[in-house]
Amino acid sequence: MITNLNECSKQSMDSLILYELSVRLTSVHFQPASAMVRLTREQIQFYKDNGYIHLKGLIRGKELQRVSEEYDSLFKRKNSEKTESSWVGSDDTFRESDSPYTVKGIHNLQMHHAVFGQLLYNEALLDALQDVMGTENIMLHHTKAHLKPPEKGASYPMHQDYPYFPYEKDSMVAAFIHLDAATPENGGLFVYPGSHKLGPLEDFGPKEGSHFHYVDQKKFPIEGATPVIASAGDVVIFSYLLVHGSSANHSARARRMLLAQLADASDRPRGGEPGQPGRGWMLRGVNLTRDATVANRARD
Template identity: 35%
Template sequence: MTTPTRSPEELAELADAYDEQGYVLVKGLLTTEEAAAYRERSHALLESLHRDDDPTWGSAAEAAMGRMTSLQHLHDAQFYDAAYTRLLTDPRFTDVVAAVLRTPNVQLHHTKMFVKPPENGSPFPPHQDHPFFPHEDHRVGAAIFHFDDAPDAKGCVRIAPGSHTEGPREHDPEGGFHLPDFPQEQLIPMEAEAGDVLFFTYLTVHSSGVNVSDEARTTWLVQYRDPEDTLIGDAHTQSLGQGLILAGTDPTGRAHQR
């Protein structure tokens, strides 16, 4: 059984909150049963692929206060399992993205699966996603699907509400683009339950903590954009599936030109 799509009034409220705060946490977008199934698929997929590369940022050591941490990840899970492909075009998801982008047209940028292992799952220091793939109109965002519960002890995402309104910030390129001087007190834990999805703009400052719990934290990140927005330069253009239309159409006809 799937949860119903949201009414136009509900979607309008989500869009207004997204505009004002730079994020919105949508509760129960997936059922707990669906989230559990995706969690099982995600862990099985990582195990089958024998992925042992660790994407932990060098600057994460400071956020982890010197402790050794680790992280598992996988780009473009939809190319390994059709279940993720179906999720990319699920109206429960694309209706919200279309609402917050204020366009019926939704285009994929890329996806990443992240599993923070128990007891030492790596953090991410404060940063915007903008430096990695800047666009002219900043109509780019992210959705984090939670496939299991994500309390603060699991290193949940932390958001600085309203931080998107100040536009692009100067990031330190050492150890991964990050904001070493960003005030930690402005970052609010976005504790979530299995099935919740956190949407935020690529100008919203965010981070995540160390997973110090005895359970893994499993998420799937989907970066989306308005297809009429234009990438500046050629950064991050090699992601598989980039340009795929998830809802609506591409009015520009340039999907394969990035």
């Protein structure tokens, strides 16, 4: 159990070695989905120790091509709508009225095109999720896409996903699907390995009129985090307690991604939370506690 930031930092160097091993293992692991190969014990232990795992080439071939094409079509189709924003934070790309940094975002992609819903049923993806979550009862919370445009894609300050939707058992994970190669130069993901063991951290986000939540950027600077160097089709699965963020896109190429947030079907929100289209949608297994009474039939 990590009890302080120094211990977390000490583990970062070891995690880099394990990370390289994980990349080698997973690049071999996921061949055609029909092979039905599962994560190894070493990979599952890596996830438990570090709070994330990088799976190389999980989405591939025609499926990756079609998702990529429909992703571009969706953003082109919605170009006239308000999809651009930024993230209020304490770094050099925080939102101001004249900020040049931006990100395009669309939530709940499965409501816009069937291909995104079909992607959620990818057997290799669900197998990996089942292995790291320890349950076959996998429930969708929401999906979203963040497109960082070339040369002005906004960074996302280091944060946990926990404050946005806290759950009783902390079973919530994210499946971060790369549609482009990602590096620190074009807005790639950064993580603090092992930080999920710190539990929920103090919220340093803007307090008034804001829905943004961040950890202390001085304790968790992006410069001290581990970059995730990814290729198109790679998936990173991580706990919603993992401290993570992303750099600004200063490159000449876009960084496209989509993400699914998922939980054990037996887990429940801590208090109420706003409705999410698709929340509770079962991707695998069964929800034994789902209310089926007539009075509650219209609730999400």
